Amino acid sequence: MVRKITPLINRFREVTAERLMRHVRVLASDELRGRMPGDIGYRKAMDYSINFFQQHGLQPGFADKGYEQAFTMETCRIVSAGVTMTVIESEPERLKLGTDFICRGLTGNGHVSGDLVFVGYCSEESDFDELTGLDLEGKIAVSFKHSPPWRTDQSPVLPRQKAHQLAARGARGLVIIPNPNRKEQDRLSGSLVEKGDYIPGFPMIVLAEHQAERLFCGGDDTLSARQFRIDANRDVMSGPLPVRMSIRITTDYNPAGVSWNAAAFLPGIDPDLSRESIIIGAHMDHVGIQGEKIIFNGAQDNASGAAAVIELARIFAEGDRPARSLQFVLFGAEEAGLLGSLYYAEHPSLPLESTRAMLNLDCMGAGDGVDMRGREAYPRLFEIFDALNDEFVHMPGTKENHPPGGADAKPFEDAGIPNMYFVGSNPYRHLHMISDTPETLNPSLFEGITRLAYLMAARLSDEQL
Numbered sequence: 001m002v003r004k005i006t007p008l009i010n011r012f013r014e015v016t017a018e019r020l021m022r023h024v025r026v027l028a029s030d031e032l033r034g035r036m037p038g039d040i041g042y043r044k045a046m047d048y049s050i051n052f053f054q055q056h057g058l059q060p061g062f063a064d065k066g067y068e069q070a071f072t073m074e075t076c077r078i079v080s081a082g083v084t085m086t087v088i089e090s091e092p093e094r095l096k097l098g099t100d101f102i103c104r105g106l107t108g109n110g111h112v113s114g115d116l117v118f119v120g121y122c123s124e125e126s127d128f129d130e131l132t133g134l135d136l137e138g139k140i141a142v143s144f145k146h147s148p149p150w151r152t153d154q155s156p157v158l159p160r161q162k163a164h165q166l167a168a169r170g171a172r173g174l175v176i177i178p179n180p181n182r183k184e185q186d187r188l189s190g191s192l193v194e195k196g197d198y199i200p201g202f203p204m205i206v207l208a209e210h211q212a213e214r215l216f217c218g219g220d221d222t223l224s225a226r227q228f229r230i231d232a233n234r235d236v237m238s239g240p241l242p243v244r245m246s247i248r249i250t251t252d253y254n255p256a257g258v259s260w261n262a263a264a265f266l267p268g269i270d271p272d273l274s275r276e277s278i279i280i281g282a283h284m285d286h287v288g289i290q291g292e293k294i295i296f297n298g299a300q301d302n303a304s305g306a307a308a309v310i311e312l313a314r315i316f317a318e319g320d321r322p323a324r325s326l327q328f329v330l331f332g333a334e335e336a337g338l339l340g341s342l343y344y345a346e347h348p349s350l351p352l353e354s355t356r357a358m359l360n361l362d363c364m365g366a367g368d369g370v371d372m373r374g375r376e377a378y379p380r381l382f383e384i385f386d387a388l389n390d391e392f393v394h395m396p397g398t399k400e401n402h403p404p405g406g407a408d409a410k411p412f413e414d415a416g417i418p419n420m421y422f423v424g425s426n427p428y429r430h431l432h433m434i435s436d437t438p439e440t441l442n443p444s445l446f447e448g449i450t451r452l453a454y455l456m457a458a459r460l461s462d463e464q465l
């Protein structure tokens, strides 16, 4: 098939790894402090992207309020964190933040000391009750993060939900430990997602596997032995551990903190079609900084997608105008549970009815291929995508049949807007860990996926759909 290559399509070569990585190195620098929603580091990311939009002649995304959109959310900055562990009959040891433990992003503050008590999965179900009869008064509970494997159908129980159960039984803090036998390994990963109210004075930390192993006596009582007995036999293995812990955490907590979405607008040129638009979006936030010293740089998650949105905005702004309008949106709190994209979808800068498609770019700078999501629901979009890939990019492995609407694409999927999700395949090697730095990205893959996103946006914004 001979297709006309328009000047707009042809500009995909302007997407270069070098330019993309330049943005990533700024967004994922230590100075931006892991771009935690509402934090000064995230604010710097806002200023960087807005300056860039302005310099390249993009219009403000919000007609009345310029390039940014504020929304309120629970924010928590971990100012300092110290943990001392005393394995019975040994000297107390200070654990190292970032290597031995990290804090849950929305941990309570305070100073608590107590004996440790293992609570397994923290299940209170009548057929598997790990808590009843356990003395938790004044103790610090030790729990796996997930729910029991035989309950995979349930939505995940978040640590703060467990903390509510445990606090009601007199516990004073929560130590989350990894599950050594789990297929998907639990790692020392930061998170800002919780459910349920904040519990002041109730610290929540995550312990690294090498330290978690030390909580058990050894011999036939290892962490993996206990987990095996629970998972295989549904044995209740809860009980006191021969370890004391002292946790001291100070936070700057705000139940009504503020974060922002950033958006730029490029009006289309066609008198009719310009009333319609395509959204090209990515979340710019990540899980931040702890104790003012360990930084989750989030190069892959999601400096990569944000850099791609910024570059696509520049390339479209400098070239021929497409027929439809383009909205470039950087969401400001995906890591806290899609709060930025949910707010945007409820308060869009242009009516959602006239939005023809949403392209979500998330974690596309590393991996071993591209893993497009949405094919299952939007075959027509993917027909266009496949033709563009075959003609210009030749990225292998794009044909898997994934459902639509993950992460920031979800609010748009829920609003009935056709969407595509651009993500690397096997993209999560460093997910939410302090090792997610620019050096771990794969620049040529990053360039390829971003070129696909550009081509898709160019075609969708410029042709009959």
Ligand SMILES: [Zn+2]
Residues within 6 Å of the ligand: 301, 335, 432
């Ligand atoms: Zn993330």
